Amino acid sequence: MIKVRGGERLCGEVPISGAKNAALPAIFASLLTTEPVIIHNVPRLADVETALDLIRNLGKEVVWRAETLEIRGGEELCWEAPAELVQRMRASFLCLGPLLARAGKAKVAMPGGCALGPRPVDFHLYGLAKLGASIIVKDGAVVAEAARLRGHMVYLDFPSVGATEQLLLAGALAEGETVVINPAREPEVVDLAELLRKMGAEVAWDGDRVRIRGRETLGGAEHTLIPDRIEAGTYLLAGAITHGRVRTIGAKPRHLAALLDRLSLAGCEVEFGENWVEVRGPTRPKPVDFRTWPYPGFPTDLQPPMVAFLTLAEGRSTVTETVYAARFGHVEPLLQMGAKIQVSGNVQVVEGVEQLRPAAVEATDIRAGAALVLAALAAPGESYVRGEHHLRRGYESFGEKLRRLGAKVWEEGD
Ligand code: EPU
Numbered sequence: 001m002i003k004v005r006g007g008e009r010l011c012g013e014v015p016i017s018g019a020k021n022a023a024l025p026a027i028f029a030s031l032l033t034t035e036p037v038i039i040h041n042v043p044r045l046a047d048v049e050t051a052l053d054l055i056r057n058l059g060k061e062v063v064w065r066a067e068t069l070e071i072r073g074g075e076e077l078c079w080e081a082p083a084e085l086v087q088r089m090r091a092s093f094l095c096l097g098p099l100l101a102r103a104g105k106a107k108v109a110m111p112g113g114c115a116l117g118p119r120p121v122d123f124h125l126y127g128l129a130k131l132g133a134s135i136i137v138k139d140g141a142v143v144a145e146a147a148r149l150r151g152h153m154v155y156l157d158f159p160s161v162g163a164t165e166q167l168l169l170a171g172a173l174a175e176g177e178t179v180v181i182n183p184a185r186e187p188e189v190v191d192l193a194e195l196l197r198k199m200g201a202e203v204a205w206d207g208d209r210v211r212i213r214g215r216e217t218l219g220g221a222e223h224t225l226i227p228d229r230i231e232a233g234t235y236l237l238a239g240a241i242t243h244g245r246v247r248t249i250g251a252k253p254r255h256l257a258a259l260l261d262r263l264s265l266a267g268c269e270v271e272f273g274e275n276w277v278e279v280r281g282p283t284r285p286k287p288v289d290f291r292t293w294p295y296p297g298f299p300t301d302l303q304p305p306m307v308a309f310l311t312l313a314e315g316r317s318t319v320t321e322t323v324y325a326a327r328f329g330h331v332e333p334l335l336q337m338g339a340k341i342q343v344s345g346n347v348q349v350v351e352g353v354e355q356l357r358p359a360a361v362e363a364t365d366i367r368a369g370a371a372l373v374l375a376a377l378a379a380p381g382e383s384y385v386r387g388e389h390h391l392r393r394g395y396e397s398f399g400e401k402l403r404r405l406g407a408k409v410w411e412e413g414d
Contacts, residue, residue: 002373002388002399005408006358007380009244012405016232016250017043017396018067018225022188024091025165026195026225027051030060030071031098032173033199035220039069042225043396046389047089054085054092058099072220077102083109083141089393093121094162097170100133100144109141115365116324123163127154131167131174151176151214159184159294164210165192171212172201183210186295187226187255195223229255230301231395232277234370237305238402240268240281241312241378246405247278258298262288262306266313287313287352291320304330304371311339312378313352321346329368333361337375337383355379363387366394373398377407 018041028051030037042048042064052062052069058081061073079099086092086109099106111121125135125142130153133146151174156163164184169192171178183189185205193203193210198221202213232251239246240263253260253272260270260277267282287310292300300323310317311334321327331341331348336359340351358381363369369390376383388411391398399411 001412002385002391003410003412004373004376004383004385005381006377006383008242008377008406008408010239010242010246010377010402010405010407011244013247013249014235014401014405016227016248017041019188019191019228020045020047020394021161021186021230022191022225023048024051025094025169025188025192026223027055027069027071028094028098029169029192029195029199031055031058031074031077031095031102032169033218033220034073034075036070036072037199037220038222039071040067040222040224041227042067042069043228045396046393047091050085050089050092054081054095057082057085058095079103079105080107081109086111090119091162093124094165094169096124096142096144097128097166100128100146101149101170101173104147105143105145107141107143110137115329115368116327121162123156123158123160124166127156127163127167127180128170130154131170131178149174149214151178153179153181155181156183161186161189164189168193168196168203168210168212172196172199172214172218173216174214177211177213179209179211181209184294187229191226195221198223226255227251230299230367232256233259233299233302234305234374234395235401235405236263236277236279237302237309238374238377238405238407240279240285241309241374243281243283244405245278245280247276249276251275251277253277257296259302259306262290262298266309285309285313285352287315287317287350289318292323294323300324300327301367303327304367305374307341307348307350308334308371308374310350311341311353311356311375313350315352317350317352319348319350321348329364330371333359333368333372334375336361337379339375357381358383360384360386363390366390370395373402373409377402
């Protein structure tokens with residue numbers, strides 16, 4: 001549980017960790033080679049530990065040194081991923097492509113839905129089948145086989161982050177060229193492509209597509225992960241919601257363009273340099289409308305924290321969630337804190353209130369949890385946010401970083 005005594009202005013600088021969503025595919029990329037893969041700037045997060053448990057189970061050795069991971073070994077990979085680890089974290093499904101490419105066969109549990117609504121993997125399976133895999137889904141698991149994957153053209157009906165990564169990973173060891181049309185272009189996907197390029201694959205971003213030419217074997221590589229734009233956006237919003245002034249150090253402003261645009265419209269003062277961003281919150285935000293959209297659109301992962309901020313706006317904001325069917329886990333608890341939000345289909349209408357009130361609330365996922373902590377920081381008095389384990393999945397040293405900015409927060413164990 002996180003205890004928050006709200007009402008303090010957050011001010012100061014906060015260092016941003018490496019991106020969780022870049023770390024996870026990079027860890028699975030290490031399955032593609034027997035040579036060492038060295039990854040720097042890796043955040044210490046529960047989800048990263050889950051990915052490491054999984055690759056250890058599959059035959060890899062892992063050594064942590066400060067923020068650096070060295071992953072080696074795995075001449076023989078086990079082709080069955082433990083179902084428990086795949087169900088604990090959806091991103092584990094990304095081991096399917098690498099296992100299939102390396103071992104010729106893979107069995108990975110279907111990840112199922114989650115608190116964000118149903119999250120199918122049909123694009124992943126469609127793409128791998130185009131690359132020549134025979135796929136059957138049986139007893140809740142995917143069993144895929146292919147003596148050698150062959151590059152092919154794959155059109156994605158939606159620019160899915162995971163499906164694009166799955167195809168880049170599989171394509172890196174496939175024979176010939178894989179072309180993904182309508183790929184995701186999130187910075188984390190581009191970061192994975194960069195790592196695969198260092199491992200020996202040829203990758204080219206080309207207008208509406210990304211091309212990857214595979215190799216028979218890939219080599220080791222050394223790679224530094226990009227900073228976490230979602231973590232940065234969360235701290236900038238924590239400053240904004242408390243009328244404070246927060247500067248993030250490390251994250252790239254160009255990765256945050258959509259958020260910074262909406263924050264200026266809401267009346268925040270925004271400044272940035274090459275590797276830092278500073279936001280100063282207004283006394284009361286102006287309402288703003290936005291819709292989530294694949295990069296460079298407004299990131300769905302910042303939708304709940306942004307909604308928390310807009311609950312205090314002077315007027316009505318309309319927020320449309322287009323990436324997930326049901327990313328509204330923050331709404332019920334925010335209502336308990338006095339927010340006025342109406343959900344209709346994928347639209348939230350947020351009627352700003354003058355003040356939020358403290359409450360005991362429960363986080364249902366990482367970003368809903370962040371939204372609730374932000375709301376609690378703005379609500380004068382003591383709030384309790386249960387479900388801290390969700391925050392540990394995605395925010396490194398969350399309490400500590402908030403305290404550096406002057407927040408009164410205590411982690412008390414769930
Ligand atoms: N989708 C399908 N079929 C598929 C794949 C996706 O219908 O085969 C749908 C999903 O159900 C969803 C939409 O497409 O509605 C987008 O899913 P996408 O594949 O892009 O997301 P993901 O790869 O599962 C990653 C991040 C998420 C982030 C999304 C969108 C990682 C490990 N996770 O998920 O991050 O919300 O992209 O940007 O990279 C988080 O960090 O809290 C988080 C949930």
